[in-house]
Amino acid sequence: MVIDVHAHYLPAELSQRLETLLDRSVAAFSHADDALDRMVAEAEAHGVGLQVLSANPIHPYHPTPARARQAAVAMNNFYASVVSARAERFAAFAALPLPHVEEALAEVARCDDELPLVGFTVGCSVLGQALNDPSFEPLWDELDRRAAVVFVHPGGVFLGTEPSLAGMDAGSLAAITIGSGAEVATAALCAADIARRRPKIRWIFANGGGVLTFLWQRISELAGRRGGEDGPALLATLRTFFYDTSMHEEPASLLLAQDAVGMERVLLGSDAPRCGTEAALRLLENSSFLTATRRGEIAERADALLAPAIARARGRLEGHSVAR
Ligand SMILES: [Zn+2]
Numbered sequence: 160m161v162i163d164v165h166a167h168y169l170p171a172e173l174s175q176r177l178e179t180l181l182d183r184s185v186a187a188f189s190h191a192d193d194a195l196d197r198m199v200a201e202a203e204a205h206g207v208g209l210q211v212l213s214a215n216p217i218h219p220y221h222p223t224p225a226r227a228r229q230a231a232v233a234m235n236n237f238y239a240s241v242v243s244a245r246a247e248r249f250a251a252f253a254a255l256p257l258p259h260v261e262e263a264l265a266e267v268a269r270c271d272d273e274l275p276l277v278g279f280t281v282g283c284s285v286l287g288q289a290l291n292d293p294s295f296e297p298l299w300d301e302l303d304r305r306a307a308v309v310f311v312h313p314g315g316v317f318l319g320t321e322p323s324l325a326g327m328d329a330g331s332l333a334a335i336t337i338g339s340g341a342e343v344a345t346a347a348l349c350a351a352d353i354a355r356r357r358p359k360i361r362w363i364f365a366n367g368g369g370v371l372t373f374l375w376q377r378i379s380e381l382a383g384r385r386g387g388e389d390g391p392a393l394l395a396t397l398r399t400f401f402y403d404t405s406m407h408e409e410p411a412s413l414l415l416a417q418d419a420v421g422m423e424r425v426l427l428g429s430d431a432p433r434c435g436t437e438a439a440l441r442l443l444e445n446s447s448f449l450t451a452t453r454r455g456e457i458a459e460r461a462d463a464l465l466a467p468a469i470a471r472a473r474g475r476l477e478g479h480s481v482a483r
Pocket residue numbers: 165167215216312365430
């Protein structure tokens with residue numbers, strides 16, 4: 160089955176509730192109520208069997224634990240309801256009430272044991288804390304114990320860029336840099352630290368890992384300077400992660416991924432509804448260096464990766480009802 164691991168749905172019903180709970184505007188990221196129907200029509204027309212939803216770039220991150228927890232419960236119950244109603248077309252990743260590890264652990268258990276969700280999603284950082292911040296270690300231990308799938312998506316934190324130096328306003332800079340820059344790449348480097356001692360988490364990085372593959376030579380030099388076991392281990396660990404196709408709008412960028420991490424680590428992600436499944440599949444078609452077999456493998460790669468989680472989630476659908 161062809162699976163798109165990168166799709167979003169944030170209708171007004173949910174975004175309004177999150178604005179209240181999170182004390183910030185999220186309306187810019189909300190979608191029309193019929194967005195799901197349009198995604199289904201496009202996916203069916205192009206042979207995509209399943210799309211995995213998340214509210215990215217919105218996460219239930221709030222300095223107050225109770226607020227973060229309430230927002231996470233609202234989001235995850237909402238996606239459980241969507242999946243329950245349309246399990247043949249959609250799966251969903253659960254969000255976590257970080258930076259509060261105790262609350263996040265409770266939500267991991269609730270989502271993984273009770274809700275029909277197939278893994279977890281996190282931002283590339285959490286309210287100014289890196290993913291490999293020592294305070295998050297119990298969370299990664301638990302996700303490793305559960306062999307969870309973790310989808311990492313950018314949130315619009317711009318590392319090393321300044322609007323004034325770019326000669327443009329912040330909105331214009333965001334439009335061309337979000338997800339394509341250092342944010343996802345550095346999150347993958349953080350995850351490599353986490354993953355070395357927790358090999359069971361299955362990581363998926365949105366937007367092809369940002370500039371990770373573009374910077375591969377420099378990262379190799381960094382790994383060389385680390386020496387000992389750390390250097391080779393860094394590159395080897397980065398090659399255990401999966402990277403979706405959602406920022407690979409040019410076939411040339413897929414060539415970078417092929418050289419850096421290998422095409423067997425690349426899987427289909429569209430970023431629907433911004434960029435639909437038709438465009439995601441067209442990228443593969445336009446990549447003349449890929450054989451038809453390779454294209455098929457990329458389109459279906461998430462099937463094997465997510466199959467155990469999908470089976471468990473569908474088992475939890477039986478008689479499932481969630482208050483929205
Ligand atoms: Zn996205």
